[in-house]
Amino acid sequence: MRYIQRHSAFARGLHWIHTIACLSLFATGLILFIPSVAAAVGMATVQGARMVHRVMAVIFIVAPIAAIIISPKGFVHLWKSLFFKWDADDKEFMAKFFPYLFFGAKQHMPPQKINKSGQGVADGALIFLSIAISITGVIIWFPELFSAGIVRWSIMLHSGLMVLIGVFMLAHIYLGAGIFQPYRGSGKLMFGDGRVSESDALYHWGTWAKEELKKGDNVIAE
C-alpha cells in the first residue's frame, strides 16, 4: 500500500486547535444566542460560557496568526492550494458537485488538483468568515472603543456570521469527516496521521495524486 503525506503534523495541530476553539465558540455563543438557553442554564453558566467564549476567541484568533508567523511557507502553500485559477476540470467539478452530493454517487467527477474547486470555495469562505467574525467579536468585546453605530453593526454581523459559519461548518464536517459515504475515511487526514491512501487520493484529487506519486517525495510505501 502506498500513502501520500497530505497534511503535516503542524497543519494538523493547528486544525485541531482551531476545531476545538471553533466548536466551543459556537456552543458558548449559542447559549447567548438563544435567550431560553441562557435562562435555562443560569447566570453562573452564562458568565462561564462568556468567559470560555473570550478565551477561545483569543485562541481562535491567535493560533492562525501564530502559525503564519512560525511557518509563512505553510501559509503561502495553503493560500495557493485554496485560491487558484480554475481550469475546465475545476469548473466541470463544480458543475457536477451538487448532483453528485445530493443525487447519488454514480457521477464520474473530473480529476482535481491539491484541492477541489469546491473546497476552495467552502474552506476559503470559512477563512474569510472567520476573519470577519473575529473582527466583529473584538468590537463587541471592547465596545467603548468604537462608535455605537459600528458596535450595532458588529453585533448584527457577528450573529449573521455565526449562522453562515455554522452552515459552512456543517458541510465541512459532513464532507471532511467522511459522513458522506463517498468521502468515507477523510477524517483521518486531519484528525489522524495526515496520510491519504493512493486509492483515496486518486479518487478525490486525481491530478494532484498523480503528480505526488510521480514525484514520490511525500509517498510512503508500507
Added chain:
Amino acid sequence: MTNHWTDLQNSDVIMINGSNAAENHPISMKWVQVAKDRGAKVMVVDPRFSRSAALADMYVPIRTGSDMAYYGGLFNHIFANKLYHEDYVKTHTNASYIVKSTYTFDDGIFSGYDAEKKSYDAKQWAYEVAEEVPWDTSATGAYAWVNKPGTPAFTPLVNKKAKKDPTLQDPNCVFQLMKKHYERYTPEVVSQITGIPQDLLIESYDLYASTGEPGKAGVIMYAMGQTQHSYGSQNCRAMSVLQLLLGNIGIAGGGVDALRGESNVQGSTDMGLLFGNLPGYLNLPNASAHKNLAEYIEKETQYAGWWTNRPKYLISMLKEWYGDYATVENDYAFDMVPKFSGKPHSHIHMFQEMETGSIEGLMLWGQNPAVGGPNCGQERRAMAKLKWMVAVDLWETETAIFWKAPGADTAAIETEVFMLPAACHYEKQGEVANSGRWIQWRYKAVEPPGECKDDAEIISEIYLKLKELYEAEGGANPEQLTKLSWDYLDADGHIDITKIAKGVNGYTVADGKALASFGNLQADGSTACGCWIYTGYFANNDAPSDPTQQKTGARDNTDKPLDEGMPVVGSYLGWSFAWPLNRRVIYNRCSCDATGKPYNEEKALVKWNGTKWLRGDVPDFGFQVVAGDVTTPTPPEKTLSFMMTNETVARLFASGMKEGPFPEHYEPFESPVQNQLSSQQTNPAVSVVASAAETMGTADEFPIVMTTFRLTEHWQTGGLTRNLPWLVETMPKMFVEISKELAEENGIVSGDNVVIENKRGVITAYAMVTGRVKPMEVGGKTVHQIAAPWHWGYGSTCSIGGMANDLTPNVGDANTHIPEYKSFLVKIRKQEV
C-alpha cells in the same frame, strides 16, 4: 415677607431682585409658576444670569451694588409718567405729610450730618406738628391700662399729629420732596451707574410700574443680593417705598418678600437673635438711654398705633423670663436684661473684639464663620486669640477646626475647642418659622445618634450647670441666671419643648391658661409671654402639651376665606399658624380704599359691605370692638392703614433710617467707579472697623468687581452639603464664573485654575467661562464682574475648595451692620501650573 409663599400665585408682575429664588428657594418657583400660568410676567434683576433668570420673561443685568440707582430711576420714571397708585398713595402713605424746613439734601448728604461721628441728627427730618394729643389714660380712655395696679409708673406719651396737605401740592410735603429727590435719577445717569442699557432699563421700569394700576399686583422677591451691601437697609427701604407707590403692600400678590436664607432664620429673628433685638422685635435696652424700665417705656413706646402696647409685651416677656421674681417693685427684673453699651455688637464687631482680646470665649451654634464670615481669614485669625470655643454642630465644621485652616500657625494657637454634637432636625421636635411667617411644628422621626443632643437640651444642661455653680460659688451678677424661671423640664429633668412653646405663646400668670391673642397681654404683670407676636400659635388649653392640637400643628390643606362671600386667594388659613394672629398678608387694610372697597374684588382680602367687614384673611386693623356680648364693627374711616407706625400710615419718608429719610445711591466701599450722583462716594453713616479699613482696595490695583452667590446644590458654608456625597456629586468643585471677554483678556479657559486676590486674601477656583456673566459699560468704561459661590472650605473629606469669603470685606451697613458680601474688588490671573 409681608405676604407668603402661596400668595406669589396672585401676582401680575414678579420682580426677583437680588435673589436667586429658583436656586435657593426652589419651592417658591412652584407658586411663581402658577402665576406665570395665569399670565404673570417674571423679571430678574441680577448681576449674573442665574437659574432664576432662565425662567424669567425679562432678564435685567445690573452692576452689583447699584440697586439703589435702579430703584431711584424707577421712582423717577413712576413720578414722571404718573404711574403711581394715586388713591393708595394718598390714603395709605405719608405722602401728604409736611416735613419741617430743617430737612435739606445737598450733594449726597441730608441735613443734620455729623461727619466726625458719621451719623445724622434725625430730628432735622421731623414733620410739622399740627396738633399734640396726650394719651387718654382716664378710666374709659384708650390708655386706661397705664393706671392699672402693677403697671410700672411712667409718663404717658403725647400723640404728635403731623400737618398734611391732602392735595400733595405743598413743596415740603413728602410727595413733592420725594419727586424732587429722584429727579436726578434720569435714565441716562442710571444706565451709566447700573450698566443696564437704557432701552432695557425703561422696558423693565414700564413692566414693573404697570402694577401701579389699581387692581394689579406686583411682588418683589429679594434676598441677600439686596441686603448684603453697606446700604442694604436702604435697598429694603427702597423696595418698600416702590411697593407703596404702586399700591402693592397689603394686597394679595403684592408685598416685599424677603426670602429667608435658612429654614428658620425667620424664627431666629422673631426670637431676638439679632444683636439689637429682644424677642418679638422689641429693641434691646441701652445701658445709657434706658437706665430703668420707665425710661425704656417712655423712649421705646410709640405715641400712636399698635406699638403703643410695647410695655405690655416687654413686661409679659420679663414675667416669662423671671417668673415670680419679676415684680413691679423690681421693675420686672428689667435690670437683669443684658443692655447694650451703645457700641454695636454685630458679627463684624464681635470678631473685631476677639482680635483685640476683649472677647475671650465663643459659643457657636450651627455657625461656621471660618467660612461664612466676611473677610473670614481675619475671623479665623481673631478666633485664634480666644481662650476657648464651643462649637455645637452636626458636623465638624471649618470653624471647629479653625486651627487647621490653610496658612494657620497651628502650633501658636492655644484656644481650647469643644465640639458638642447636635441633633439634626429629624432627630428632635420643635417649631420653625418660614419666610411667610408660618410657624410649623416638626416632629421627631428618629433618635439622635451617639452623643448627639437636641440644642435645647444642650442649652438647658449648660444653664443648669451654670446655675449650680453660681449658687455654690457666687460671681458677678449671679441673679441674672439664678433667678431665671426655668419651668421647661419634664419629670426626668430633660427639656420639654412643648413647655417652652407654651411660654413663648403666653398665658395668664394666675391660672396658667394659654392666651389666644396678644390683645390679651397686660403691662401689669398678670400675663407672661416669651414672644408676643407668636401668641395664639400654641394656645389650645384642652390639650396644652399636644402640638398636633395646636394651630402650629394644624394641617388643613383646604383653601377658604374666613367669611363666606370672600374670594379664595391661596391663604390656606388652616395650615399652621402665621404670626401675627394667623394673618397671612400683613397690612391688609391697604387692599381697600378709604371706604373699604377692595382695589381688586377678585383678590380681596377684606371688604366693608356697608355694615361690617367681610374677612378673607385675618384683618390687620381693629375691624370691630367687642364689649361683652356686643360686637360693633369699626367703620372704614375709623380704621388704620398701617398700625405699626406712629403715623398709622406707611412711610415713603422715614426718619428712622441712619443714612437719611430717602434712600440715596452710594457706591460700595470697593467700587470700580466714582459715584455719579454726588460727590459722596460711600454711605456717610457707615463707620468702618480697623481690620476692614486696612484691607480696602482700589480699582487701580483691583480692577475686577466680584460678587458671591449660593447654589441650589449646596447649603451655606457647606457644613451639611459638602459632607453628603449625593449632593457633592451635583456640584463637586469650587469655581468662579468669568465672562468670555475677561477670560480671553487673561488667557483663561474653562477648567483652568484661577487665582483671585485682594488685600484680604488669595483663593483659587476653577474657571467657568460663560455667557452668564458679561462685561458692562459703567461710567464710561468697561467693568468686568466675576462671581463665585461661597460654599467651600477646607473641612470635608468629600469636597474642599477655596473660600470666597476670604475676599469679602468686613464692612457693614449703617443700620444692621450686615456685611457687604455682595460687591468688592479683586484681581485675577490664571494659575501657572
Added chain:
Amino acid sequence: MAETAILYDSSKCTACKGCQVACKQWNQLPSPLTNDEYTYTESFQAPLDLAPNTWLIINFREEDKEIGIDWNFMRNSCFHCTEAACEMACPVGAISHKDNGAVVIDQEKCIGCRYCVAACPFSVPRWDEAKNKTFKCWQCFDRTSAERQPSCVSTCPTGALEYGDRADMLGIARERVDQLKAAGYDKAEMYGEKELGGLHTIVVAQRGLEAHGLIRDPKIGITDFWQFLKPLGGLGIAATTAGLGFSYLMALGYKRGEYSYDEKTDTLNVKEVEK
C-alpha cells in the same frame, strides 16, 4: 395597568437637580466619598454624564445672547420607548416592558454584554465593569406598582415633572406647548408622542428639540432587528442539516472502487468493488 408616562416640562424646570438626588436616594446609588474622586465638570451639569450609578441627570445647554443667555435644561434619563432598541438588542431577554410601558432591565438576567448600550439611540443604559451588569432608569417600577410616583417626580418642587396616565400626560404637554407658543416661544415642541412607537417620558421642549438636545425623529435601524437572524439562522442551519441528511440517505451504501496509479505508464487502474 394603564400605560403611564413621566412628563418633563423644560419650561418649568429650574434645574435644581432634586430629581437627580431623589433618584440616587431611592435607588440607593452611591456617589464617590472622597474629594479626589470628583472632577470639575466646567458646567452646572454634574455629573457630566449618566453612569451605572447615575440614572438621571439634568443637562444644561447655553446659547449666548446679547443680554444673558438661553439656558436650556433637559432631563437626561430613559425614555422608556415602546419600540425599545435596548430590549430588541438584549440577547438574553433581560430587558422587558412592564404593562405600564416602563422598560426594565432584569438584573438577574443581565449578562453585561452591553448590546443594549450600543443599541440605545439615547445612550441611556450604562455598563458597570465591576458588577458586569448594565443599569438604567426603571421608572421606579417598585414605586409605581405600589401606586406611588417615581422618586424624581415626587421630589420636583415646580411641577416640571409629573407622572400619570400617558394619555393625560400627552394632553397636558399639548396644552403646554400651545401656551408656550402663545407666550412667544415659537419653537416649543412636544416630544415622545410618536417617537419610537411612543415614549413613556414625554417632554415639553420650550425652545425646540434641538435646543434641548433631543434627537429629532429617532428611528429603529436595520441593526435593531438583528435578533430576527436567530430564527432565520435556525432555519438556515436546519435546512442545511436536512439537505445533508438527504444527501446522506441518497449516498447510503455507496462503495467506491479501489484506485491505483502506475506512474511509469501513467495508467489509472480502477478496481470496482462488488455490489
